[in-house]
Amino acid sequence: GAHTKSKNKNSIGIALIGNFEEEKPLKRQLRALKNLVFNLKKIFKIKEIKMHRDYNKYTLCPGKFFIREFKR
Template sequence: MILVFCIALGVVQWCYAEAACGVVSKKKWDGMKPLHVEYLPRPVDIVIIQHTATPGCSADNECEELIRNIQENHMEQQKFWDIGMSFVVGGNAKVYEGSGWLHVGAHTYGYNRRSIGISFLGNYNNDEPTPEQLEAVKNLIKCGVEQGHLSPDYHLLGHKQLISTESPGRKLYREIRTWPHFLEDASAIMNKS
């Protein structure tokens, strides 16, 4: 069960959801609080798998430093409210809280208000995801369904199916195409202009 604590600060409301599903909380990885939040309507029916195209990591301290650097880049250079991804998985097979289950992320332009973005630290054009990383993400998704954050009939997609990118990388994309709920033809859910 997720516990939610909210604090009203003038017109800004900040909520902290105690991480569930085995997720390393933002507080534990020493992340910054979001500048602003927009709540994600749940349950969400789209899960987007990505990679960061950064170096990978295998130790907790390396992974946490990479995530802090990504968050700083997103908030300082790109002017996002928070780290863009909903969750980030390291080479240490730990899942880290990004914008989380409750808040709209900034991971896939045009789809942020209707999806969860899960990003693997590393470049999966070059690297193979480990069985432990893959299992961690499968468990996160399963828990998301059990907790009511994800619809039981959610669609799983690779980032590149929705925008022009190489993400999640050839090797990770090849793997997720074998997962239940993978949506081969994304045209039914694509934003139409």
């Protein structure tokens, strides 16, 4: 399925369960995500990570609590 308009053929979409505008992601979600991103960057030589809101100014995705916690 589509994850980001016009970027589906040359990108990888990752989704987490939760509303991170209202609650923090679980620590185990963040650990798994960071491990996945680390490995995908290495395997596919990815230099830049972008979030849904980087492509769609009308979304709050992935949410303020996600951004705060992921950057730690």
